[in-house]
Amino acid sequence: MVQLSTFSPMRTLKALSTGLASIALLMSVGIADQAYAAGGTLFIDQTSPVGEFGHWIVSMPADATFRSSLKTKLLNDLTAGDYSVSITNPAGSFTKMTLVRSGTVIQEVLGNTIDFEVVDDSSYRLNIEFTYTGNVEVRSDPANVFFTMESLADGSTFTGVTPMIFADMPPVTYKVRYDIEPSCEVQKDIQRELIYGSRLIFWSDFTCGEQRIPLAGRTAERIGTDTPRTPYVAPNAHVDMPAKRIVQTSSMSEVVAGGHIRYTVSISNMTRGTLHNIDVVDRYNPEMVDIVQPLTDGGVIAGNEIVWNVPELFAGQSWTTTFTARAKDHLVAGDRIVFMAHAYSDEADFDLYPEAWSSVAGVGIAYMPQTGGKYDVLFALAALIGAALITNLTISRKQSV
Numbered sequence: 001m002v003q004l005s006t007f008s009p010m011r012t013l014k015a016l017s018t019g020l021a022s023i024a025l026l027m028s029v030g031i032a033d034q035a036y037a038a039g040g041t042l043f044i045d046q047t048s049p050v051g052e053f054g055h056w057i058v059s060m061p062a063d064a065t066f067r068s069s070l071k072t073k074l075l076n077d078l079t080a081g082d083y084s085v086s087i088t089n090p091a092g093s094f095t096k097m098t099l100v101r102s103g104t105v106i107q108e109v110l111g112n113t114i115d116f117e118v119v120d121d122s123s124y125r126l127n128i129e130f131t132y133t134g135n136v137e138v139r140s141d142p143a144n145v146f147f148t149m150e151s152l153a154d155g156s157t158f159t160g161v162t163p164m165i166f167a168d169m170p171p172v173t174y175k176v177r178y179d180i181e182p183s184c185e186v187q188k189d190i191q192r193e194l195i196y197g198s199r200l201i202f203w204s205d206f207t208c209g210e211q212r213i214p215l216a217g218r219t220a221e222r223i224g225t226d227t228p229r230t231p232y233v234a235p236n237a238h239v240d241m242p243a244k245r246i247v248q249t250s251s252m253s254e255v256v257a258g259g260h261i262r263y264t265v266s267i268s269n270m271t272r273g274t275l276h277n278i279d280v281v282d283r284y285n286p287e288m289v290d291i292v293q294p295l296t297d298g299g300v301i302a303g304n305e306i307v308w309n310v311p312e313l314f315a316g317q318s319w320t321t322t323f324t325a326r327a328k329d330h331l332v333a334g335d336r337i338v339f340m341a342h343a344y345s346d347e348a349d350f351d352l353y354p355e356a357w358s359s360v361a362g363v364g365i366a367y368m369p370q371t372g373g374k375y376d377v378l379f380a381l382a383a384l385i386g387a388a389l390i391t392n393l394t395i396s397r398k399q400s401v
Contacts, residue, residue: 069285146179248263248341249264
């Protein structure tokens with residue numbers, strides 16, 4: 001009788017198959033344990049109509065914290081326990097926080113802090129939305145004039161009698177129509193835009209012959225057309241969209257991560273007097289860009305702001321400066337870099353026209369890189385490979401002939 005050797009091929013294959021099965025079983029158990037042990041996730045997403053976002057802090061169990069100013073961020077491997085997210089909202093905005101778990105809204109907060117519990121390996125999404133409102137005032141001389149105000153964004157209308165203040169209005173364009181006698185001299189319908197976090201004042205001065213006639217329908221007598229009219233004098237308030245006092249522009253509308261952007265900030269004195277001690281402030285997110293030093297015209301960096309001081313600016317004179325910012329390498333396509341420039345001074349023009357002394361410049365992160373840099377090496381390598389393939393194909397064809 002022939003006895004099989006201990007190292008026969010049959011036994012070797014059997015032992016090998018048994019070992020592979022055992023390894024597969026151990027791997028499946030390990031993967032299952034790993035999936036079971038995986039923690040929860042939290043995706044934070046900020047939404048702002050002006051592209052300005054807040055700085056947020058996540059407080060975790062065991063006194064751990066995570067801080068950032070990024071628009072979006074995914075936190076994973078979260079242990080079960082109590083969590084809190086607080087955010088510093090941009091100036092002039094209100095915050096709404098909505099917590100979603102597995103597609104279901106479980107909490108909404110009108111404020112800057114939200115507390116919740118992470119359970120096992122659940123997935124959470126926190127939507128942080130900023131809304132901007134301001135006040136709209138409608139005045140007239142004389143007062144007690146009926147008016148209609150219309151929002152040119154959605155067509156909604158508001159009515160009242162001057163003077164009247166509308167609080168917490170969305171930052172859109174409004175148009176005001178005063179209801180007075182047809183024979184009265186009055187400006188055409190006033191149309192202006194409300195800048196977020198500011199105050200918008202509508203003002204009109206009515207003249208009807210030599211008399212100041214307030215409301216339409218107040219008198220049944222028709223005013224004679226031969227009565228000389230009092231010349232219209234504009235009141236000391238802005239009644240139309242003022243000319244832009246500060247303008248900020250960028251050298252491009254899109255940039256790749258690691259690319260450079262050239263910004264230009266210019267202010268103009270459109271008053272009849274000299275403006276003194278003007279502070280020009282340009283706010284940005286340090287987690288998205290680096291400012292290339294040195295700055296010109298006496299610019300200094302203070303936290304998340306670049307500050308210049310202009311000692312005086314004569315009537316009709318302009319002041320301009322430029323600087324360069326570098327987009328950080330971690331940015332991805334779809335991110336947006338925003339610089340918000342403001343100017344301040346003690347003169348009344350800054351109080352009358354706050355919206356004219358503000359300017360925003362946004363630059364998006366491009367999907368495809370511009371020429372230059374390491375990506376061009378990849379493109380060149382791809383071109384060489386393509387050329388080599390074409391050459392080999394041509395040689396093969398010639399040899400076959």
